[in-house]
Amino acid sequence: MKRVNLPTAPAGVALLALPLGVALLGPWCAEPARPGVFAPYAPGGGEHPLGTDGLGRDVLALLLHGGRSALGMALGAVAVAYLVGGAVGLLAASARRRWADELLIRPLDVLLPLPTLLVISVVAVGWRGSPVAIALAVAAVNVPPVARLVRAAALDAASGPVTEALRVQGESRVRIQLDHVARSVLSPVAADIGTRITLAVFLVGSANFLGLGLDPTAPDWAVSISRSREALLLQPWAVLAPAAMLVMFTVGLNLLADRLLARSRRTQEAV
Amino acid sequence: MRGYALQRLALGGVQLALLTVLVFLLTSLLPGDAADVRNDEDATPEQVAALREQLGLDRPALERFTDWAGGVLTGDLGTSLVSGGPVLDVLAGSAGITLLLAAVTLAVVVPLAVLLGIASGLREGGRLDRAVTSVTLALNAVPDFVLALLLVAGLSLRLGWLPATWVGVGAADLIARPALLVLPVGVVAARMICLLSRQVRAGMVTVLRAGYVTQARRLGVPRRTLLLRHVLPNAAVPGIQELARVGDNLVGGVLIVEAVFAIPGVATALVDAVEARDVPTVQGLALVVAAAALLFSLAADLVSHRLVPRTEVLR
Amino acid sequence: GGGGSGDGGAAGGGKAEPRRGGRFRALFTGGGELETIDPHAEALAIDMARTKALFDRLVDLDADMAPVPRLAAKWESNADATVWRFTLREALFHDGKKLTPEDVLFSFGRILDPKATDHFAQGMLSVIDLKKSRGVGGNTVEIALSRPSAEFPALLGTLGTAVVSARYRDPARPVGTGAFRLKSFRAGRSFVAERFDDHWDGGAYVDELHILSADADARGNALRGGQAEYGYEMTPTFARTAAADTSVRIVAAKGSTAHAIVMKCDQEPFDDPDVTLAFKLLADREKLVEVVLAGRGVVGNDMFGKGYQYYPEDIPQRKRDVAEARALLKKTGMLNRTLSIYTSSAATGFVEAATLFAEQAADAGLRIKVTTGSSETYFKDQLTKGVMGSHRSGAMSIPTYLNDRLLTTSAFNASGWRRKDFDAAFAKARATTDEGERTRLYGQLQRTVHDEGGLLMWGHPDWLNAVSSRVRGVEAAPPNTLDSARFDKVWLA
Amino acid sequence: MTAKTPLVTVRGLTARAGDALLLDGVDFDLYEGRVTALVGPSGSGKTTAALALLGECGPGVRLGGRVEAGAVTVVDADGVTPEAATGLRGRLVAYMPQHPGSALNPARRGGAVLAELARLHHPGDRPQALAAAALRAAQLPDGRDTRRRFPHQFSGGQRQRVALAQTLVCRPRVLVLDEPSTGLDTVTRMRLADELAALARTGPAVLLLSHDHDLVRALADHVVVLRRGRVTAQGSPADTLPARRPVTATRHTPTGPDGTAVTGDAAVTGGTAVTGDVPVRKGTSVPDDASASDGVPLLEVRDLSAHLHGRGRGPVLHGVDLRLPAGACVGVAGLSGSGKTTLARCVAGLHERHRGSVLLDGAPLPVLRRRSTEQKRRVQYVWQEVRSSFDERRPVAEQVARTAVRLRGLDADAARGEALALLSRLGLDATTVERRPGGLSGGELQRAALARAALATPDVLVCDEITTALDADATEAVVAELARLREQHGTALLWVSHDLELLAAVAHHIVVIDAGHVVETGSPERILGAPRATPTKELVRAMDLGSALAADAPAATAAATAVSATATPSGS
C-alpha cells in the first residue's frame, strides 16, 4: 500500500530542532534582553535584525530567552500529566478488585468535565505569574484524559488472551504490566502525546495571551505575541518571530508523531 | 442501552455535584473576595467591610455553599455578587451568543471534517490525502490566538473585507450581517476541523485494514456499501470520541475568539466573574458549561456505543 | 496648562457649523457586570461617560482642575467657608419637571446614605451637614459644612456627585438633567441614549449615543474598521499605528495623569529621606517616558498635578544624577542591597516601569527584584505588601490628591507618608479662604513631598483618545474633567 | 467430466516470501458441481493457494504463474492482475477464511450482513429467505436471536458458522472453504457435510481446504495433495489419501500415588447421568464419592456453575461435577456452544464468574489471579483460539520458553533449549518459531501453544480443541508428546474436543455436556458403544462421517441446539 510520502521525518526533526534548540541553548547565546536600550517597536535591521519590542528590547534576544518557559511549561505539564495519569491508569487497569479500579478512576472522571479554561484562569489569577502553578494546572487538567486513555488501552491489553496466557505462564504482575501492557499502551500513547503537547503549548500560550499567565514583561513567546499584537502592523517581527517558533515546534512535533505512528503500524503488520 | 444511558446520566449528576464543590474550593482559594475587588483605591476599609457584610461574604464558606447548592436544586443559580441580579440573567445574557457561535462552528466543522477525513483516509497516500494531511497538519499547528491575530490584521484591517470586532453588535445585527460570523467561526473551526478530520482519517485507515473489511470486500460488497455500512460505523468511533472532547476545545477556542473579537459570551463572562471573585456566577457558569460538556460526551458515548456495541463488554 | 491640545488642535477641523443628526458610538474599557449607570456609584471611566450623558453636576472641573459652573450658575461662601450658597440654573429633568433645591438636597442625601456602600463620594462629602442645609427660595441651596472647606465647590466636581431628581429611585430608570435620555443599558455591553431636546445647555447634536465596552485592541480595531466613532484611552502604540491611517485621528491631552514608583516612608530603608532621594536621583525619567509611555507624556517632578491649579511651577525639575545617588546610597549603606518592588498589571505600564527602573537602578549597584501580584486586588495589596510599589493616579485636583493619598488618615496612602505636621498644614490650607495664600500653602506641602516624600513621580502620560475622521467637536481634556468624554458637543461631518 | 471446461484453472502457481518458496508450481482445476479438496500438512501452503484464486496474498508475499477464474485472468507471470478481483468477488468466487473470528464485523449484527449480501448478489430474491437458507445451511438456527447477535456474543464454533453463512449466502459459482469443520462438533460437522454435498450437486465448484480426511473422503470428488508448496499427488480421495488409520495413542489412565495404574473408569460423576462404574484403585473396588478421603482425585470440580454477567445473570454452566485422577485423561465433548470452553476456563482459573469449587489435591484452587506459582505450574491451559493468545510483537520461541523460566526456574538458555527441543518434537523447526506469530500458519501456532503449556510439566493440562488445525501426522506428534508428559510427569489431561474418535483413543473417561449440564459420563467404550443421553447418541452417530452421511439424517431434528438457550445477547 502506498503511504504518505511527505519528507516527514527529516522535515519534522528539522522543524522541531530549531525551536527546541532555541529554547534550550538560546539563554546561553545572548544576554537577557534589557528594556529601554533601544527605541520601542523599532523596525528590524542592523544591530537588531528582528527589531525591538514595546519596551525597546531586542526581539532576537527575547526570542532566545522566551522558549524555555513557552515549551518548558507545556512539556513539563505533559510529563507530569503522564507520570500521574499514566500511573493511575495502569494501576486502575490492573486493579484486582473492581472497587479499587473505581476508586482510582471515578474521582478523575469527576474532573473530566471541569472546563480547562476555568481551572487555568483560576490558577493563573490566584498565582499570578508563577510558571510552576500554571504548568501544574495544565498538568492537572490533562491527568484525567491521560489516565482514561492509558486505562482503556491497558484494560484492552490486560483483559485479552495474551495477558491471560502470560499469567498462566506465571509471569509476574509487574512484568506483565511493564512488558506487555505498557507496550500495548505505547502506541495509543504515542499517538496521543503529540496532540497533547500541542494542546498544552496552546493552552499555556492562550493563558499567557489572555494575560492570565506570566507577567507581561516576560520574554515568553506567547507573552511576546500578546504584548506586541497591537504593533502587528508597526513591527510585525515582534509577533511573527515568536509565533513562527511556536508553529514550527508544533508542526515538527506532529510530523514526527505521524511518522512514528506509521512506523509502529508497519512493524506490527510486517510480522 | 437504556440502562447504560441511565447509568451515565446518574454518573453525570454526581460529577456535576462534585464539580460544584471543587469549583467552590478553587474560587475560595483565590486571593481577595468580591468586596476587595469591587472597590478601587478610593474605598475606605469601612466601606469594604460594609460591602462584605451586605454581600454576605462574612458568613462561613460552608454556609454560603450549602445555601447556593440548595438554591440550585430548586433551579435558582443564586445572585451575582457584582450585579446583584440573578446569575441566570448573566447566563441568559451571554449564553445565547456563545451557543450560536458553538452551533455554527459545529455545523461547519462536523460535515467538513468527516468528509475530509473519509476522502483522505480512503486513499491513504494519494494526492488528496497528502494535500489534506499537509494542510491540516500545518493549520493544526497554528495557535488560535495567532491565527485570529493574523486573520484580523490581514482580512479586516488591511483588506477591509470582514468586520474586525463585534463591538456594539446585537443579536439583530448578526442576522443582518452574517459576515460578522466568518472570522470568529473560522478561527475556532480551523483547528477543530484538523483534529477531527485526522481522527476520522486514522479510523478509516485502521478499519480499512481490518480482517472483516477484507472479508467483506472478498464477498463482493461494492465500495459504497462497504464504506457506508462496514467501514464508517467502526471508523467513526475515534472521531466521535474526539467530538466528545470538542466541548472543551470549543470553550477554549471560543474564549480566545471572544477576547479577540470582543464577543460578549459565556467565556468572557466566566473570566470576568473570576476576576471579580463573583463566586456564585463562576459556579453557575461553570456548572452550565460542564453540564453542556457532559451532555456532549454522553451523546458521543451513546452514539459510539450504538455503533460498536462491544465497548460495553470492557468492564 | 494641563488641558493641552490635540494632535490637530481641538480636533475641530475647520470652523464649519455643527450639524445635527447621526449615531455616535464611543468605546471604553468595559467593566463587565460591574458597570453601572447609578451616578453615585460610578467608578469606571465608562460609568462616568454614561452618567455624564444622563446627568449633570452642580459644578464640574476644567482642564486645570478648577471648578466651573454647571447646574449651579454661581456660588459663594461665608467668611470661614462653612456655609456655601449655590444658585441653580433653570433646568428640566427628563421627566419634564424643573430642577429645584429639593432635588439637590435629595441627591446629597442619597450620596451620603450610610447604607449605600458603593457611593464613593461619601468620604469626601462627609463634611456636609445635611440637617443644617436647606433650600432658599426657588433656585438657591444653602449647604452647611461641619468644618471649613475652601475647596468645597471643587469637591462637587468629582466622581459620584451628579444631581438626580428627587423622584429618582431605580437606577435602571434614571431621571437626570443630562443632554441625553436613556434608551437602553446592559452592563458590560451597551448603552444607548437619545438626544434630550430640552437640555438647559442647548442639547446635543447627535441623535443617538452609544457607549460600549471594548478592550483596547477591540477599540482600535473597531475604530479603524469604521465600527465606532470614538475610542477612549488608546495606547501610544495605537497612536503610532494611527498616524499612518487617515480614517482615525488622535486627540491627546498632554500630561494628564501621573505614574509613579512609591517607596514606603514608614518602612526601612525609606524612613531615611536620603534613601528616597537617592532613588529619585537614579530614575532616568526621559527614558521611562520614552519607553513606558512610548514618548507620549511629560517628565514628572515627584509631585502630583503638573499643570493643575496650585501646582508649584517654580520647583526645579529633578534630573538623573547617578554619582550623587551612589554617594547617598553609600552614606546610608544601601549599596549592593537587594530590594523588591511589588507591582502588577493592574494598570498598563506598571510592570514595564518597574522593570525598567530596576534596570536603571542597577547602574548604581542596586539590585531590585520585580514581584508581580494579582491585578484585581493590587491597589489594596500594595498597601501591605513590599517596600516599593507601582502607583498611578487619575486626574483630580491637587487638594483631593493630598487628602486621599498623603494624610495619616488617607485610606490609600501608597507611600506610607504619615506626618502630623503635614496633616495640620493641610487642614490649614484647606480652610484658608484667600486663594493666593492657599496656593502658597499647597505649594509648600508639595515641596515637602518633593524633597522628602516617597513618591518617585516620573511621568505624566498624555491622555490619548481617538476619533474617526468624521467626528468634530471633541476637545482634548484630561480625564475626570468636564470636557473629557463629553458627547453633547460632538457632531458628525 | 473431463469434457467440461474448468471454471478455474491454476497453472504453475508460485508464491514467494523473500527467499522462501511457499508455493512451487501448483496446478489444479475446479469444475462446476465438483468438490475439489486441497489437503496437506499444516503449513504446506493451502491457504496461500486458495487466496491466490481471489488474487490475494499475504504481506510480503509475491504470486506468479497463472490463475484463471471464469474468463478472468487473476494471476499472471507478473503477479496479481490489477482489475482481476473486482468483478469476481462474491459472485464468482467466495472465500471463507480459516480464522473467521476476525472476519466478522464487530459492529454489525449477523442478520443484517446476510441480508445485505443476499440483496447484493441476488437482487431478485427475497433477502430474508436467502439469509435464512444460508443460516440453516451453516447449521445455525434461523431465528431472531441468531440474527440479532453481534459476533462477540457467539462461541468459537458459532462464529465459524456465521462466517460460513455469509459465504454461502452469496451463492457463488466457486466456493472456497478454508477448514470449515474446525471447531464443530460431530453432529454439526455431519450436517454441514451433508449440506455441502447437496450444495455441490446444485452447481458451484467447491474448493475444500481441510485436515479433516474424513470430511474430504465424504465430500471430495478430487483431491490435490500439497506438501511444502508442491503438489505431490492428485486424484480421487481413495487414491490420494492415506488409509484411514486409527489414532494410535497410549491412553491416559489414572495412576495411584505410587505410579501404578488405577483401573476402572468412573472417575467422574455427572450431575444427572448416573454410571454404575466406580473407581478402582490398586484393584480394590472403592465406593466413589464416599471414599473421598481415601482416594482424593488430583483435580475435582464440584457443583460448578458459571455465568457471563455479574450476580449469576447469563448462566452458561449448571452444577457440573468432575473428577480427574492423577495421570488420567478426561475428555469433554458436547455440541458447539454447550459450555466446554467455559468449563475449561473455570478450571484454568480464567473464568471468574462462577460458583462451586475447583479442588486440586483436595485443596480449593482459587482463581488464577490468586494462585501461587506452584499452583500455576500444576494447572496449565491451552487456548481454543490460539492466535489471539500470542503477543504479536515477540518471536514465538521466546514466548514459549518463558514458561520454563517462570514456572520451573530454569535460566533463559536452558529454557530456550528445552523449548526448541519440544517444538521440534511437535514438528516446528527453529527458523519457523523464530518468526512472530503472524508468520506461522494456524496449525503451527496451535502446536506452539501446546508447547508453551507443556513446558511447565503441569500436573493438570487443560486442552481446549488443540488439534483442530492439525493434520494426522501433527496430531500424532501431539498425542505422543502428551503421552510422554504423562509418563515422565504423571500429567493428567482435561481434553475438550469434538473429535470423539481421538477422545476415545486418549481418554479413559468422557464427559458429555449439553447446554451447560453434564448429561452423561462414562468410559469411552461405553459412551461410544452405548450412549444413553440423546445428545450423546447424536454425537456418536455422527462420528463416522462416511456412514453417518450414508445413513443420512432426516431424523436430525430440532435438537440443533447450535445456539444454546443459555446465551442471552447482552446488548440491545
Ligand SMILES: Nc1ncnc2c1ncn2[C@@H]1O[C@H](COP(=O)(O)OP(=O)(O)OP(=O)(O)O)[C@@H](O)[C@H]1O
Ligand atoms: N507472510 C509470510 N511470510 C513468510 N512466510 C509465511 C507468511 N505467511 C505464511 N507463511 C508460511 O507459509 C507457509 C504456508 O502457509 P499457509 O497459511 O498457506 O499454510 P496452510 O497450509 O494453510 O497451513 P494450516 O493448515 O496450518 O493453516 C507456512 O509455513 C507459513 O509459515
Ligand SMILES: Nc1ncnc2c1ncn2[C@@H]1O[C@H](COP(=O)(O)OP(=O)(O)OP(=O)(O)O)[C@@H](O)[C@H]1O
Ligand atoms: N459474550 C457473550 N454473550 C452472549 N453469549 C455468550 C457470550 N460468550 C459466550 N456466550 C455463549 O455461551 C455459551 C458457551 O460458550 P463456550 O465458549 O463455553 O462454548 P463451547 O462449548 O466452548 O463451544 P465451541 O465448541 O463452539 O467452542 C455459548 O452458547 C455462547 O453462545
Ligand SMILES: [Mg+2]
Ligand atoms: Mg491455512
Ligand SMILES: [Mg+2]
Ligand atoms: Mg469452545
